[in-house]
Amino acid sequence: MSAASRRRNPKSGDPSGRQQRSTVQDGGGAAPPSRNALYLPLALTGLLALLSFLPRVQANDRLTWSFWGAVVVLLAWQGLLSLRLGQSGQGRSLTTVLRPQHYVQATVQLAVFAYWGWYWRPVYDFAGLLLAQLAFAYAVDMLIQWSRRENYVLGFGPFPIIFSINLFLWFRDDWFYLQFLMVGIGFLGKEFVRWHREGRRVHIFNPSAFALGLFSLVLIATGTTDLTWGREIASTLTLAPYIYSYLFVLGLVVMYLFSITLVAGTAAAVLFGGSALYSAWAGVPYFVDSDIPAAVFLGLHLLITDPSTSPRTPPGKMVFGALYGAGVFALYWILGTAGAPTFYDKLLCVPLLNLSVRGIDAFIQQVKASPVWEGLRADWVFTRPNLAHMGVWIVLFGAMSALGKTDGTHQGDRLPFWVQSCEEGRRNACDRLMQLEATYCGDASAWACNELGAAYAEGQIAPPDAELASAYFARACELRFQAACVNLLDPGDIARSDPRVLDLRLMLREAGRNLMDEPEGEIFERACGHGWSFACERTASL
Amino acid sequence: MRADGVALSETNATEKRMRWGVPVAEVALVAAVWFSLQLAGSDPGATTRRPGTDVPVPAELPGFRSDAWLLPDEPLLGFVEIPSGPFTMGSDSAEDPLAYDVERWLATQPQGIVDVPTFYIGRYEVTVAQYAAFVRETGHVVVDPTALQAPPDHPVTGVAWTDAVAYTRWLERALASSATTPSALSELLRTGWRVALPSEAQWEKAARGGDGRVYPWGDDARQDRAVFGVRGTAPVGSVACPECSYGLADMSGNVWEWTRSPYQPYPYDEADDRAGLDTEALWVMRGGAFNDTAQNIRAAGRGGADPGARRPFIGFRLVITR
Numbered sequence: 001m002s003a004a005s006r007r008r009n010p011k012s013g014d015p016s017g018r019q020q021r022s023t024v025q026d027g028g029g030a031a032p033p034s035r036n037a038l039y040l041p042l043a044l045t046g047l048l049a050l051l052s053f054l055p056r057v058q059a060n061d062r063l064t065w066s067f068w069g070a071v072v073v074l075l076a077w078q079g080l081l082s083l084r085l086g087q088s089g090q091g092r093s094l095t096t097v098l099r100p101q102h103y104v105q106a107t108v109q110l111a112v113f114a115y116w117g118w119y120w121r122p123v124y125d126f127a128g129l130l131l132a133q134l135a136f137a138y139a140v141d142m143l144i145q146w147s148r149r150e151n152y153v154l155g156f157g158p159f160p161i162i163f164s165i166n167l168f169l170w171f172r173d174d175w176f177y178l179q180f181l182m183v184g185i186g187f188l189g190k191e192f193v194r195w196h197r198e199g200r201r202v203h204i205f206n207p208s209a210f211a212l213g214l215f216s217l218v219l220i221a222t223g224t225t226d227l228t229w230g231r232e233i234a235s236t237l238t239l240a241p242y243i244y245s246y247l248f249v250l251g252l253v254v255m256y257l258f259s260i261t262l263v264a265g266t267a268a269a270v271l272f273g274g275s276a277l278y279s280a281w282a283g284v285p286y287f288v289d290s291d292i293p294a295a296v297f298l299g300l301h302l303l304i305t306d307p308s309t310s311p312r313t314p315p316g317k318m319v320f321g322a323l324y325g326a327g328v329f330a331l332y333w334i335l336g337t338a339g340a341p342t343f344y345d346k347l348l349c350v351p352l353l354n355l356s357v358r359g360i361d362a363f364i365q366q367v368k369a370s371p372v373w374e375g376l377r378a379d380w381v382f383t384r385p386n387l388a389h390m391g392v393w394i395v396l397f398g399a400m401s402a403l404g405k406t407d408g409t410h411q412g413d414r415l416p417f418w419v420q421s422c423e424e425g426r427r428n429a430c431d432r433l434m435q436l437e438a439t440y441c442g443d444a445s446a447w448a449c450n451e452l453g454a455a456y457a458e459g460q461i462a463p464p465d466a467e468l469a470s471a472y473f474a475r476a477c478e479l480r481f482q483a484a485c486v487n488l489l490d491p492g493d494i495a496r497s498d499p500r501v502l503d504l505r506l507m508l509r510e511a512g513r514n515l516m517d518e519p520e521g522e523i524f525e526r527a528c529g530h531g532w533s534f535a536c537e538r539t540a541s542l
Numbered sequence: 543m544r545a546d547g548v549a550l551s552e553t554n555a556t557e558k559r560m561r562w563g564v565p566v567a568e569v570a571l572v573a574a575v576w577f578s579l580q581l582a583g584s585d586p587g588a589t590t591r592r593p594g595t596d597v598p599v600p601a602e603l604p605g606f607r608s609d610a611w612l613l614p615d616e617p618l619l620g621f622v623e624i625p626s627g628p629f630t631m632g633s634d635s636a637e638d639p640l641a642y643d644v645e646r647w648l649a650t651q652p653q654g655i656v657d658v659p660t661f662y663i664g665r666y667e668v669t670v671a672q673y674a675a676f677v678r679e680t681g682h683v684v685v686d687p688t689a690l691q692a693p694p695d696h697p698v699t700g701v702a703w704t705d706a707v708a709y710t711r712w713l714e715r716a717l718a719s720s721a722t723t724p725s726a727l728s729e730l731l732r733t734g735w736r737v738a739l740p741s742e743a744q745w746e747k748a749a750r751g752g753d754g755r756v757y758p759w760g761d762d763a764r765q766d767r768a769v770f771g772v773r774g775t776a777p778v779g780s781v782a783c784p785e786c787s788y789g790l791a792d793m794s795g796n797v798w799e800w801t802r803s804p805y806q807p808y809p810y811d812e813a814d815d816r817a818g819l820d821t822e823a824l825w826v827m828r829g830g831a832f833n834d835t836a837q838n839i840r841a842a843g844r845g846g847a848d849p850g851a852r853r854p855f856i857g858f859r860l861v862i863t864r
Contacts, residue, residue: 470711474704478850482804482823485849486816488707489738489802497819 033091033150038082044139045074051132066177070136077143092146097155106159108250119240133162137183144191164208175227186211206306209350216344225341234343237294244406248397251301260305261389262317267300270325272400282427285412291405296328299346309354316364416531430461445506446481447499457491498534597678600671600694609722612671621662621862622788628657629747630754633842638756640837644844647808654809656743662862663748666778666791667697676709686852695777697797697857703825703849706800706858710737740861742803745828750841751787758793759785763836768795770839772832794839797857798827805846823849831855
């Protein structure tokens with residue numbers, strides 16, 4: 001790494017903040033230790049208490065109690081700390097250090113929230129709860145630090161942690177105390193789960209990925225994913241048009257400043273390659289509606305690129321990225337096979353990868369020491385290697401986009417494709433078809449609910465289950481799908497009919513476009529393009 | 543000892559602790575979440591519902607059998623035989639000036655003759671107590687909480703067509719498997735008869751009998767024979783109607799009653815029930831409700847409702863049919 005790039009890529013993780021101070025903007029020296037410093041977490045606790053009076057918080061008793069519970073915990077902690085400091089006559093100090101990797105990352109994450117929320121309103125509605133988490137995170141971070149040492153390094157550090165957590169998982173309002181718990185565990189993990197690496201004591205896990213991974217495991221183990229918005233978050237990123245291109249451009253900023261291109265690019269290349277190979281072998285896409293799910297694409301830019309918890313050498317970064325790609329690929333299959341929600345694929349492997357960093361470093365050292373490496377070494381050396389890596393990444397992404405592997409329509413978006421693939425007995429096609437139908441049924445597509453009911457009633461592509469069939473027929477019937485009502489009365493003679501216009505509006509939203517206000521003619525045209533033959537006939541007759 | 547003052551042995555010990563600490567923390571977290579879920583009494587991940595043990599079901603209700611899901615204390619648990627035979631369906635506006643156009647059989651013919659095989663129909667509308675027993679046994683979700691808040695002998699309301707169908711399914715299984723079911727009913731169920739909602743024709747025949755009367759008791763509206771034009775439901779069978787066909791109660795008024803027939807234009811033909819599958823579902827309800835006028839409680843009157851509608855004036859009654 002050149003001296004210039006080292007300046008741009010300061011190593012973080014030293015709790016004393018000694019090394020950072022030489023490489024970052026220091027907003028001022030540490031004030032003399034004083035117990036007055038505790039007014040800062042107190043003020044943040046006050047802010048959290050104030051936020052509990054937001055209409056959204058007040059509208060839900062359990063959410064209000066979650067806030068007040070967090071306030072009580074923080075106050076108790078401050079009280080104990082204040083007591084201890086009073087007894088020992090000690091004070092606490094504060095140093096302001098603004099690290100670019102924090103505020104740049106936070107700005108990029110905020111840009112993702114802004115764009116995504118424009119097309120999926122719950123994100124904007126969540127702003128108050130996000131602010132509350134930030135206040136809570138800063139207070140917890142300060143209290144952890146001041147409980148263990150004299151100085152707290154104030155900066156933008158908690159921003160990317162909170163934003164990163166919330167780009168992947170939120171607990172529903174009824175269970176929001178678990179969100180505070182997740183944030184707290186992220187910071188505790190950062191402080192306490194550490195090891196020695198390259199002569200320094202650093203945190204092992206990316207704090208947000210640690211909390212996300214841990215809670216993902218718990219949610220899967222307890223079958224409680226429905227406590228969170230995880231499923232919606234994973235599927236609504238694509239409501240924002242051209243989300244891949246948007247993330248790609250934002251990613252370039254981070255890549256340029258922090259040399260993470262090899263990690264993200266290699267992960268993307270492995271995923272694109274794996275998807276292409278699987279598709280060529282099985283005849284159906286691996287990830288249902290994309291070659292890389294948008295949330296995974298986001299994850300490979302933001303979740304695995306923390307310099308403190310990833311390898312530092314270029315070959316190490318490539319191995320790390322490749323392992324992430326392979327890990328997501330494998331976990332998607334494992335979770336799907338186990339009947340667990342597949343969107344956890346991008347989260348679960350990050351802590352494992354963080355744990356493997358020292359192994360990767362050692363492996364790279366061994367390889368570098370071997371004669372094979374000497375034989376492979378190129379004689380030419382780039383003066384700006386990161387720019388060269390970025391160039392390759394831009395070409396790769398451009399090629400994938402040109403092949404229709406990113407934004408725009410995708411073969412897996414088309415339900416008739418899955419229906420046909422299922423009929424032809426292609427690998428996993430019936431399971432994928434039912435997954436898609438379950439998603440659309442959840443979105444209130446009565447047609448999809450009726451098809452699911454039919455599948456369970458007939459027992460051909462799913463194990464027969466009369467109770468489940470009735471439940472799906474009832475849901476479709478209440479959504480006024482006549483065939484489903486008939487099926488509910490007589491599940492022994494299954495009735496089917498074509499999707500209604502409303503069903504099509506729900507099922508044709510490839511690339512996230514909202515079709516609710518589109519004219520009927522355009523809906524049928526689009527459906528025809530998706531392979532719905534009845535829609536082609538309707539288009540011709542219009 | 544290293545430069546930063548941390549003994550290497552201490553470092554190794556810390557890392558060993560950490561290696562165990564992470565899985566232990568994960569197990570503790572799983573246990574904490576599971577425990578909090580138990581405390582909250584919620585199981586959002588479950589696909590099947592637990593029976594609703596907290597649903598209040600009266601231990602006793604005069605006139606109803608507590609050992610038979612609070613069905614009427616009658617030889618056939620409240621089911622009345624309607625013998626086979628033809629009846630006049632639809633309305634002739636020349637004879638019934640309150641008739642709606644949708645009750646006309648054909649443009650050229652005001653009424654039709656429909657032959658209905660024998661069936662059994664409930665004397666009363668399904669009550670709150672009976673529906674509560676179903677909810678308690680099955681854990682069926684009560685979407686509209688007011689459904690179970692009326693007195694136990696009132697007709698249940700706030701139930702969708704799908705809820706009514708679910709009730710019929712459950713009661714059929716319950717009756718077929720219970721030792722307390724009267725032998726005549728058991729025999730019917732054993733030989734292929736089913737508990738169901740009435741078809742539109744079954745309902746109308748039961749309401750107006752074979753003589754084509756406008757109301758179950760005759761051709762004139764009578765406030766002393768039905769619950770209508772009032773502010774709320776009344777206990778089932780609380781208005782005596784000795785003239786009513788087959789001795790049935792509340793066929794007019796009290797609550798609208800779901801049928802198993804989709805709303806189709808006349809002439810009525812049960813074979814049409816599977817036609818028009820590409821139209822938005824609309825199901826027939828009959829009989830009018832407490833808040834209706836005399837026009838809507840006529841035996842030939844037809845109402846249509848969204849099968850997901852849960853309203854305080856819609857309930858149902860049952861038939862046992864082939």
